[in-house]
Amino acid sequence: MFLRKNNEDIIAGLDIGTSKICAVVAEKRDNGEVKIIGAGVKPSHGIRKGVVVNVESTIESIIDAVNDAEKMSKTDINSVYITITGSHIKSSGAKGSIIISNKDNIINDDDIRSVIDKACNISLPDDMEVIHSLPQEYVVDGQDGIKNPKGMIGTQLDVDVHLISGSVASERNIIKTVTSSGFDVEGVVVQSLASSIAVLKQEERDSGVLLIDIGGGTTDFIVFVDGLVRHSEVFAVGGDHITNDISIGLKVSIPIAEKIKKKYGCSLTSMVGRDEEFFIEGALSTDKIRIPRMKLAEIMQMRIEEIISIIAKHVDSYESLLSAGIVLTGGCCNIPGFEQLVKAKMDIPVRIGKPLDICGQVEVLDAPEFAASIGLVKFGLLYGGEGSYYAFSPKSIFKKFSLYFGSIFRKKG
Template identity: 45%
Template sequence: MSKHDQVLVGLDIGTSKIACIVAEAGPDGKVDVIGIGTHPSRGLRKGVVVNIESTVESIRLAVEEAELMAGVDIQSVFTGIAGSHIRGYNSHGVVATKNNEVGREDVDRVIDAARAMNIPADQKILHILPQEYIIDNQDGIREPIGMSGVRLEAKVHVVTGAVSSAQNIIKCCNRCDLDVSDMVLEQVASAEAVLMQDEKDMGVVLIDIGGGTTDVAIFLNGSIRHTHVIPIGGDHLTNDLVIGLRTSAREADQLKRKYGACMTSLVSPEDQIEIPSVGGRSPRPMPRQVMAQILEPRVEEMFEMIRDELQRSGYQELVAAGMVLTGGSSLLEGMVELAEDVFDMPVRLGRPVGVGGLADVVSSPMYATGVGLILYGHRYRQSAQPIKSTEHNIFARVWTRMRSWFGDTS
């Protein structure tokens, strides 16, 4: 942590950008953003670090900028993890209570039983997120401690990730002289920042569409039920424009942000844009609808992949609150409308909320993960101890740290 121990730092190491957000937690429990630093990310592919040197350099620049703005010396960060190596499973465990009343020890034992499952050798548990407890066939219990009963059952969502990917993130942070307080699945962090409690209770699908990945999380009855990472994001849209418009990747990304739309019907046929050409040729005029014609089928394809995943999860019919889109690519014009068409459910754009201070500066959906990391850190900081890449088993303490979450009232 920084020299002020009330300072919280979220470091979102994304495929497109690194965002370092600094916040201060007041005695009233409010969290105020006091600084932000961002830098284009070089060194990740599809959410995973593939070049340590470039990633370290980008992190360093983002962190320096945030330190300067916040006027603090950053020593430790909450960071995210994503990529197609991530797996989510639902599991459950059953134990007999010791004294006909559920104690903390019984909860520890039942979670221990629920996490006992076959995990591939190169994967380790990242999160064990409790869904509900069942005591003597009474289900839907969130706070079991102190309740009477002889049979305690726990349902949990277990998230695992590739050890090497996690180690590389920690290595990059350690190289920048940063400790990692905790590593959080990116959509779990984003959910902290953009979802309302009543949405999580009613059932909601969160979709974080970034540059390299699309992260899915489904909530029902207040807790997480399903997680999935699809290795496709806004960069694929940019690549389609590079080919379709015959311009550079940098120009294509800028054009997409400025004039892009993914529903042809939303764009007037009269709208004209200028496409910068490569090799010193002069710019070409083009109807804006051409861009939408390129983007629409690709976004539709992305949504269809998500729809297949929802169907596989079995929760599609149960998410009464519909869908929330976040991440930088959710800003593309027509995203919400097209999603409503494809998924046939209410869809809204998710901007990060729940922080004060410089909240305006981080109100873009692009900062959902960064802001979420701060809110997550604020909630669980007591149990967070720095993790070092030099430790032989970086996940060994994950279990110890998570024990203290169970029975948490939040």
């Protein structure tokens, strides 16, 4: 029991990944900076390819991770922002249109909400619902290219919205798992969007950038052009597939393959000498099995190239718009040579994403796999709260984010 409780200025994020569950507590400083005051990381055993497959063991990891974060921050956590991922996440464009009927025809917040609602009421399949609705541009009486129509005079308001939606069942399962762990859900944020908030600079979003988060069970990507989200998608491939390939290729168990990957693995065969080798223990502890490092590199390079080619195929039409190149997050970026291989395959500048504008206990989270957790708390502190979200989906019993002031990156006052 701690004296401090989380509130609007102290919030908690819970990144529920396939490999790890990470809880982060952060507070907003007077100068607007986000200060990390606590974190807890536990291995995740109940998530597969980003979705809950074992509620009980996920609850256990959530409680353990949050307990550690509570102790470190000396804060009682009662509610959290959570990430969502999985191949059920889809993105699409939608349009909304309303007639402005108030007496002076000045467009207000209610009109903006209402036109976004209209765009959201597109016919998604029954098993899908909107997670984020991100306005691209508004049109007032035929005049297009408007980022924020608030205060303008007009009779008709149209909007182009980018919708990120997900499976109702997967979303409810993850929310139910968190509430069953004893925490209210403040908001749900798609993993790639959370990671982008942690590591991308505004100039990069304006110039055009592709963020790729390659974790244990999923590869999530998001494309920004002219400061706005243009595409986002999730594939159910990640580091676990590399481990699996190693397990099959080297005839070792999954836990040993995972250890080998982290200790001896790399992304490029060109990084390995022909005579490099390592030894692993055989079934009898006296046995030592010799493995050429080149064989490991071949297995890993093949799978990493496949993951990159899947992404390349899907972002093909944006290639000429990505002046700021590619930013990588997620645990797989730790594999030596990963950045170089992505650069060679995609032929554009690539960097590994580092969280920006945060202070405090950052060394605990100083690795690319923590981008989503940090982005979550930044989202909650800087862009969440009254005035920049509302529960727009009537069938949803949970808060959803719809950031309707032209850009999701408008900061809370």
